[in-house]
Amino acid sequence: MRRRTGLAVAGVAALVWGEWVNSRWSRALVGHSGGASEAVVVLGYRNPQTTANLINRWRVRAGIRSVVADGAHETRVIFSGGAIGGGASEAHLMADYAKTVLGFDGTVLLEEQSATTWENIANVIPLLEDVDRIxxxxxxxxxxxxxxxxRRQRPDLAERLVRADDxxxxxWTVVKPLLALYGLWTLRGLKADERKVSS
Structure with missing residues (x-):
């Protein structure tokens, strides 16, 4: 009985920790920029099949709900991600899902060359120059x-970052502890000031 109680407490603690860590990450390195125009950049995840996979479908939904979150009048959604194995690009598959399944009819731009997160950012920069919020x-x-x-590539544009509805x-409460553990590993190269939570 005591062991079961201990496991239950540990399980609840893991779920709470997963929520807390993901919440902090979503509020780090963002500000409160104003303005009428914004860009929502949706980052792709490796997608070898012919339709958007589970992770890319979730990312698209998070991107689309980020459009309506602040009621900006001039919003473009930029889907970013290259092709895996010669098929359609991640960007194309995500845009197709947004339009045909979610019925999104706003402005869509595709960045179809990136293979890494660093390249995602480098390649969308020209599409971000003229917006007020990112x-x-x-x-x-x-x-x-x-x-x-x-922030590393274009600190001036990073000043326009605001929180997405991601x-x-x-x-995803049950998997957030796993996402948090994986996130800690992937973020190990960030400096302390790059993890700063916005007030």
Missing amino acids: KIASQPAHALKARAYL YRPGE
Whole structure:
């Protein structure tokens, strides 16, 4: 009985920790820029099949709900990700899912050359020059990594970063501890000031 109680407490603690860590990552390196125009950058995940996979479908949904979160009038959604194995690009598959399944009819741009997160950011920079606010949609750890990369590549554009709607309490709760552990590993190269949570 005592062992079961201990396991239950440990399980609840892991879930709470997963929520807390992902929430912090979603609020790191973002500000409160204003303005009428914004870009929502949706980062792709390796997708060898002919339709958007589970992770890319979730990222698209997070990106689309980020569009309506602040009611910006001039919003473009940029899907970023190259092709795996000669098939359609991640960007193309995500855009297709956004339009045909989610019914998104807003402005869509594709960046179809990137193979890494660093390249995602480098290749979307020309599409971000003229917007007032920038949101990056992915799992919170991955989005934070991308924001840190934008800060390294173009600190002036990083000043325009605002929070995307990519973290919601209770969403993916069961797997958030695993995502948090994986995130800690992928973010190990970030400096302390690149993990700073915005006030």
